[in-house]
Amino acid sequence: MAECDSCPSNDGCSKDKKRCMIENNPLNNVKKIIAVMSGKGGVGKSSISVLIAKQLKQLGYSVGVLDADITGPSIPRLLGLKDKKAYGNNDMILPVETSDGMKVMSLNFVAENEEDPVISRGPIISNMVKQFWTGVLWGDLDFLVIDMPPGTGDVALTVLQTIPIDGIVMVSVPQDFVSMIVSKAVNMAKKLNINVIGVIENMSYIACPDCGKKIKLFSGDNTDKFLKEMDLKLLGELPMLNSIRNLDENEYDSRDESVELIFKPITNSIIKDLE
Template structure:
């Protein structure tokens, strides 16, 4: 792995990451927020579904080790990942989305993950280095809340090509975006844009958008950082029902995040160096 101080200092150019000879992943996108509770996993699942519907091969690395929700959203409750020796094989959803998550390693999905930081960091590295993802167009990384140790582990271990920031239309939006942008700059990873969750409620009678949390500040905040807005997701009972039933990829309406889909499809691969010194593009 490359010098963490060099990366944190914002050095550009070829970066080093931990190698994975078992996978051919073209793009790695991290879905990040400066705080919890903004619907980061919903955005990850929705974008993965949109990419899959567009014909791309997709995987999700659930880096939220202590609060994983991706397996339940994709109908994997009670399922467990397979393995051959030290090699991990991701679980595959009904539409072909590959998933690796701590919940798929537990005897029961409700068991708490009582792991200290170094163990969590080691698990995330294994989800990348010891998992046979195979050929993938996109690997989405559902990040844990905040910008702490686990986030650093992801950016120092995985060849992340771009970041999608998730926020909500509340007063903390400026702080959330600022934290995420500052981390992206320190890690020298480009920010693709911002998705606002819980943006509005659509009136069932007339379709008018009702801003439950007041007028959104996203446009001003995004403009101040020069970031594109990649979509606004409404508060919709169908989303919660789809997540609870494990049918996100089947029941989420189509066309929810067209801007995010376009940003992902036009994302350029960055040049990285694996820890064996070989240059590669994702």
């Protein structure tokens, strides 16, 4: 198809191109796109999106972050960009940049007040997300990390069908009902023939401050069963830490070093899968 010629994922695309709805901006050259998804809200998906992006940046890659969670955008606060605004230039939106050079787009950058609710129906919200892909001047990027909305509805479907996703990182927590909801998101990705890189289990344990022993709040049986049934790889387990909960740009470099030690191999595994 002619539309596929300008698609950055054309060479490795596994989608049925007869049904492909992907749109692209010829001014942008994004090499790899990672969607961070869960199907369930409140599992730390946005924080993990930021951690992945930051790790990629530290490894020397050019990185962008697209906040597709239109009704609950939190990326600006997590990256210390709370009061920043995005502006237009020649019919294009210029993304906001962090102090370390990451390009970021979120609804809060164009909203008058970040507390204002988004009172719109699904198709309108879906078009907003599409605009963040085709109407934003991302330029040349090695990686674009997309913070997905919870659920498997209109907006999530729009992202997966209209943006050339190279791989999805699923986020879960060690609870049976959460695994069930995440399974829906996994099955959605599989039906659309999109690669699921693996699962990051957030809030997996608490590390004892005295001896360092991992204290599991929930049994690991549910996680093991979930991974086996869905044929998924466990990319890593993240502990419950204030340094993750209070993540923002100003605190990032001074957070607990254990997060760095845990998350660096997770990011390396993601990169390897996409090679």
